[in-house]
Amino acid sequence: MTNVNSLGRHILAEFYGCAWETLNSTEKVKQFMVDAALAAGAEIRESVFHKFSPQGVSGVVVISESHLAIHTWPELGYAAVDVFTCGEKVDPWDACRYLAEKFQAEHITATEMRRGILEAGQKAVVNQ
Amino acid sequence: MTNVNSLGRHILAEFYGCAWETLNSTEKVKQFMVDAALAAGAEIRESVFHKFSPQGVSGVVVISESHLAIHTWPELGYAAVDVFTCGEKVDPWDACRYLAEKFQAEHITATEMRRGILEAGQKAVVNQ
Numbered sequence: 001m002t003n004v005n006s007l008g009r010h011i012l013a014e015f016y017g018c019a020w021e022t023l024n025s026t027e028k029v030k031q032f033m034v035d036a037a038l039a040a041g042a043e044i045r046e047s048v049f050h051k052f053s054p055q056g057v058s059g060v061v062v063i064s065e066s067h068l069a070i071h072t073w074p075e076l077g078y079a080a081v082d083v084f085t086c087g088e089k090v091d092p093w094d095a096c097r098y099l100a101e102k103f104q105a106e107h108i109t110a111t112e113m114r115r116g117i118l119e120a121g122q123k124a125v126v127n128q
Numbered sequence: 129m130t131n132v133n134s135l136g137r138h139i140l141a142e143f144y145g146c147a148w149e150t151l152n153s154t155e156k157v158k159q160f161m162v163d164a165a166l167a168a169g170a171e172i173r174e175s176v177f178h179k180f181s182p183q184g185v186s187g188v189v190v191i192s193e194s195h196l197a198i199h200t201w202p203e204l205g206y207a208a209v210d211v212f213t214c215g216e217k218v219d220p221w222d223a224c225r226y227l228a229e230k231f232q233a234e235h236i237t238a239t240e241m242r243r244g245i246l247e248a249g250q251k252a253v254v255n256q
Contacts, residue, residue, distance in 0.1 A: 058173070058194065067186065071194050071214070078135070080244055082212075116206050
């Protein structure tokens, strides 16, 4: 899918039926998210993860191409996953598929939203 | 608006017609995002911002209730803004309205997406 008229593609994915142990492990969640970014060919700039009490992990990986974010509810087996990429180089579905496999979700729903509609002739500078 | 059947509300907002100077200032962007979270009554857990070359800022504020994220394209006067909150305490539109005012966007489009559909009887633990 090409991205002619928008700056970015943002996937909002709902992962249901994941294991409690996985969703409650900051180490695993962070590793999966970082590896998903790399698997999609993104360039990682920053990452931050937070463990909640009594359970749950939130985290974001900021990439040159935008970000990946996750919030987990281990008690429900659920994770809210975002993969937002701009430009043509990185396909957000590559990261989403990687995460779906790693989290072994029983059921997934995912929607792609277009971000930043450009007018004809507008062109973004390539960030470095 | 109540949130009976979903865990979270996620606003995807497009801010067009913002000033270059604002969108390219890491300090201003970070301040607006942090203040927007506080204005909405959210509890900030972590924040991370990155300045790109030649221009642009990306950043995320992780809150107990999920996150706020922004990516700016100063050369286009555009910012992609996300406000994702779970629970009943924080209204994501409060943060979105605060940001719209601070960034003085000429034109905004925004969509609210529901995240994490719960089955009857499921209830999330309140994070601390």
